[in-house]
Amino acid sequence: MTVPSDARPRGTRLPRLARRRQLLAAAQEVFVAQGYHAAAMDEIAERAGVSKPVLYQHFPGKLELYLALLEQHSEALIAKQREALESTDDNRQRVAACFQAYFDFVAGEGEAFRLVFESDLRNVPAVREKTEHTLQQCAEFIGEVIRQDTSISDEEAHLLSIGLVGMAETSARYWLGTYETIPKEAAEELIARLAWRGISGWDLTRG
Numbered sequence: 001m002t003v004p005s006d007a008r009p010r011g012t013r014l015p016r017l018a019r020r021r022q023l024l025a026a027a028q029e030v031f032v033a034q035g036y037h038a039a040a041m042d043e044i045a046e047r048a049g050v051s052k053p054v055l056y057q058h059f060p061g062k063l064e065l066y067l068a069l070l071e072q073h074s075e076a077l078i079a080k081q082r083e084a085l086e087s088t089d090d091n092r093q094r095v096a097a098c099f100q101a102y103f104d105f106v107a108g109e110g111e112a113f114r115l116v117f118e119s120d121l122r123n124v125p126a127v128r129e130k131t132e133h134t135l136q137q138c139a140e141f142i143g144e145v146i147r148q149d150t151s152i153s154d155e156e157a158h159l160l161s162i163g164l165v166g167m168a169e170t171s172a173r174y175w176l177g178t179y180e181t182i183p184k185e186a187a188e189e190l191i192a193r194l195a196w197r198g199i200s201g202w203d204l205t206r207g
Contacts (some may be wrong), residue, residue: 073112074134081138096192164183
């Protein structure tokens with residue numbers, strides 16, 4: 001097998017956590033470039049600069065490796081949403097911060113968003129459960145704020161939050177797909193204004 005020119009050289013023994021991070025970084029590159037089904041453990045090991053036995057010491061199979069990456073980046077997105085909502089008490093600024101969090105995630109290095117939003121494993125229960133949990137968790141954070149700051153019902157707040165999360169994901173991915181013809185900050189502001197014009201139609205107790 002030909003070793004890719006960008007494969008990492010085999011080096012000294014790394015601590016377990018450092019090795020795990022190295023393997024996940026290599027796997028992300030391969031999964032993003034080729035998709036799950038076309039990716040091979042051989043290539044991931046070569047990309048990481050380790051032997052296959054070392055790779056299997058950390059991850060018993062390709063699915064476990066993929067799920068570990070999915071977990072890592074899903075939790076990162078959830079954390080971004082939580083931080084955005086906790087960054088201010090001003091509701092208009094909260095809306096802007098939430099959209100910025102999605103644009104930041106999509107524009108991040110390594111195209112990790114593809115593992116969360118564009119997985120070719122959606123038919124696998126564990127993957128579907130994790131991606132749906134990510135959507136629901138982000139929506140739950142937003143829905144809780146809507147419930148606190150308006151007089152609408154829990155069900156209505158949840159529906160609105162699902163709509164806002166969907167808008168954030170779709171607009172951020174579309175923006176990236178247009179090769180950023182609109183500057184990132186301008187795109188964030190444009191979509192945030194659209195969302196705010198809608199949600200501010202309800203009587204707000206703050207903001």
